[in-house]
Amino acid sequence: MPNDTKDLILNAAEALFAEHGFGSTSLRKITTKAGVNLASVNYHFGSKEALINAVFERRIVPMNQQRIERLKGLQEDYSGRSIPLEVLIETFIGPAMALAADQGKGGAVFIRLLGRSYTEPSATLQQAIRGLYGPVIERFKLAFSQVLPELPPEEIYWRMHFMVGLLAYMMAGTDMMRLIASCQVCDPLDIPATVKRLSVFLSAGMGAPQRGGEIESR
């Protein structure tokens, strides 16, 4: 049922959370926008916090499945040989950006929300997201180690952290882009171009030679 009450609530909540944040979005605003009864949120989800988790699960689970499947396919295609760094990176950022481009499924709204969630202080939400991400991160960590064998494990972790962080920021996609006020040519909604630019930038960063001795391992 696509227009189930549950989905109506999830859609409205997703949009409002993305636009105004969690703390400033009340259940009243959500149910009004969804056109459903105020009490139905607590009936279907139990609490506001549980609703927030549900909003994330609905999209993150398929997105990370896609990442893992694409990585598996890649590892078969390149069996034995080394996967090009840039291809690996695009496999990671692609599904996120694809969701952003998928207007029909409301992905564009969600992706902003996802970006925001990375800086969200709520402990329970962070824990939930960590659970949803853990397996993906570990799989890609292994893949990156093979592609970049000259880098020590902790440097791989740091650089993946940078990659995830930058992706999250791009996805948050607030008007901070306009910080750089005079950049009228920059169109953040041109997803394929953004993916390309990001992947060039990230490939260079991820693959940068580690400068001997200047960073001591701890």
Add this chain to the structure above:
Amino acid sequence: MPNDTKDLILNAAEALFAEHGFGSTSLRKITTKAGVNLASVNYHFGSKEALINAVFERRIVPMNQQRIERLKGLQEDYSGRSIPLEVLIETFIGPAMALAADQGKGGAVFIRLLGRSYTEPSATLQQAIRGLYGPVIERFKLAFSQVLPELPPEEIYWRMHFMVGLLAYMMAGTDMMRLIASCQVCDPLDIPATVKRLSVFLSAGMGAPQRGGEIESR
């Protein structure tokens, strides 16, 4: 007066905003933590929103002054010659990271807040921050153009955007670092090491050769 009521409020607000976000932090919690009267926030600042702006101004103004001064010094030192890319990048991220290291001035708390503000939806706050950042961005944009003359202007804008974004994310510094669960060696509080790693990563990304034809300008 270091322990002015105004400063007590600013300190408490800064800490609570950083920990719980804006929407979830009430004036009651702030005044309780500060040990001052509930009404004093409205007396000194006028409203909650004005308090939020004041929290940011107190730290951003000196930080950006520092950035500009260091850039000026750099341009004198290298008069005529080209500033090394990595030096320029460290001039930009240094003052932010220095604030993070400056426990005494409460900078570490603020820097998380600053990171969070980049994904904050409040329109008025974004406008205020944009005003505080504009001049710095434009100055550095010019400097980057000189250091990277082979890149077209819009590519410079995009990459600065990536740089600011990644810096913001690092500063938000929630436990998302722990996403990469098994990374026990990564210590986000080791500021000098983090600056070095970031600057290596960003220098490679900022200076990456643009791949001919694959990104079409719009």
Add this chain to the structure above:
DNA sequence: GTCTATAGTCAGATAGAC
């Protein structure tokens, strides 16, 4: 400048009829 008291609004959650 600092306090108390309170107005006025809105929140999340639930009980119980249908």
Add this chain to the structure above:
DNA sequence: GTCTATCTGACTATAGAC
């Protein structure tokens, strides 16, 4: 499953004594 009605508590903001 959906609705109305309502409880209880928290919120911002302000008026007015000191």
